[in-house]
Amino acid sequence: MxxxxxxxxxxxxxxxxxxxxxxxxxxxxxxxxxxxxxxxxxxxxxxxxxxxxxxxxxxxxxxxxxxxxxxxxxxxxxxxxxxxxxxxxxxxxxxxxxxxxxxxxxxxxxxxxxxxxxxxxxxxxxxxxxxxxxxxxxxxxxxxxxxxxxxxxxxxxxxxxxxxxxxxxxxxxxxxxxxxxxxxxxxxxxxxRDMLAVEATIPYDNWQALSRWRRYGVVEGEEFASDGVHVRGRLPEAIVKTVIGEVGGEDPAG
Ligand SMILES: Nc1nc2c(ncn2[C@@H]2O[C@H](COP(=O)(O)OP(=O)(O)OP(=O)(O)O)[C@@H](O)[C@H]2O)c(=O)[nH]1
Ligand SMILES: [Mg+2]
Structure with a gap:
């Protein structure tokens, strides 16, 4: 028992x-x-x-x-x-x-x-x-x-x-x-500390993704380029996909 x-x-x-x-x-x-x-x-x-x-x-x-x-x-x-x-x-x-x-x-x-x-x-x-x-x-x-x-x-x-x-x-x-x-x-x-390190390029028409990233994660750097905002930072594992989508994101931490 x-x-x-x-x-x-x-x-x-x-x-x-x-x-x-x-x-x-x-x-x-x-x-x-x-x-x-x-x-x-x-x-x-x-x-x-x-x-x-x-x-x-x-x-x-x-x-x-x-x-x-x-x-x-x-x-x-x-x-x-x-x-x-x-x-x-x-x-x-x-x-x-x-x-x-x-x-x-x-x-x-x-x-x-x-x-x-x-x-x-x-x-x-x-x-x-x-x-x-x-x-x-x-x-x-x-x-x-x-x-x-x-x-x-x-x-x-x-x-x-x-x-x-x-x-x-x-x-x-x-x-x-x-x-x-x-x-x-x-x-x-x-x-x-337990979030994933993430780098992604977010197209300018997807401003929701950037605001979600700020809200739930940490933005450590951003650069405005011709193809969108290059963002570097951290995100909780659970929402990496919803924030940056299946494309355009890299996960340096693996
Ligand atoms: N001088 C001083 N007094 C403080 C400070 N922080 C809280 N107090 C006082 O300490 C007393 C208790 O504060 P609370 O915030 O109710 O303490 P608590 O930890 O929530 O207590 P419990 O809910 O009973 O667990 C109150 O009289 C506050 O005004 C501070 O930084 N300096
Ligand atoms: Mg209290």
Whole structure:
């Protein structure tokens, strides 16, 4: 019976992964302790209206918003319920909804409260939680939040903080807006890592292809030639064909 359950679980995960690959938009989930400032950051980055409150578990339902990244790429940003070591019983259901969202994410952005005394212990707890949830190998960025409350010394110390296994560390403040552009760039770069490198010539009468490329992928260079726009960049595998068609595209990555 256990073997059967394991197999089913495995198949389910594979389906989820496949689903992730087929969606054109990439998804990044904000994870971390309660009160770290996840909802504040989501609001600041998307100018939306996610609930922000200085209370335990202000976020009970995951909230998703779209955000424009540098180079015009769009991604979905998911707000989640904060992780803590021992979850009150009545919040388990809310936590499960969050876990489903987190499980679907292409990238996790761990939001850490720099002004909290036990920040390093919390970093470890979140890692342990992610490992328990089988999310230990998901690409990770660290957003060190509330740096507006840090002393110049601790800022300097944090600037050289490069813990494993993060792809990048960004110092941010959801309230002052500091570092948000850097965070967006870091998210864009991390999300483009598993896209395919593509070069194509897009005829001038197919402007939709170019706008789709900008929306779902990354345009790294474009040149206006007589036969169309020569574009170089990256695209999610799932939409290479719909964007550049069967003809005119090359895939240098193979
Ligand atoms: N000084 C300062 N305060 C911040 C910053 N970001 C968030 N806060 C404050 O921290 C408190 C918690 O912020 P939230 O965004 O609700 O935290 P959260 O991580 O979403 O919390 P949960 O939804 O409970 O998991 C609020 O009072 C915010 O105003 C920041 O960059 N600097
Ligand atoms: Mg919140």
């Amino acid at each position: 256990l073997q059967k359950e394991l197999t089913e679980l495995h198949e389910e995960r594979a389906l989820h992964r496949e689903g992730r690959r087929r969606r054109p938009f990439r998804t990044a989930a904000l994870v971390g302790y309660t009160n770290a400032g996840k909802s504040t950051l989501l609001n600041a980055m998307t100018a939306g209206g996610a609930l922000v409150e200085n209370q335990l578990f202000a976020t009970l339902d995951p909230t998703t918003r779209s955000v424009r990244l540098p180079f015009g790429q769009t991604c979905l940003l998911v707000d989640t319920v904060g992780f803590i070591q021992k979850l009150p019983h009545e919040l388990v259901a809310a936590f499960h909804a969050t876990l489903e969202e987190v499980g679907e994410a292409d990238l996790l952005v761990h939001v850490l409260d720099a002004s909290h005394a036990g920040a390093e212990t919390r970093l470890e707890t979140v890692h342990a939680t992610l490992r328990e949830l089988d999310l230990g190998d998901r690409p990770l960025l660290l957003a060190i939040n509330k740096v507006d409350r840090c002393s110049p010394e601790s800022r300097r110390r944090l600037q050289t903080f490069r813990p494993e296994p993060y792809l990048g560390v960004v110092l941010v403040s959801g309230t002052t807006g500091e570092g948000l552009d850097s965070l967006k760039s870091a998210i864009g770069e991390a999300l483009a």
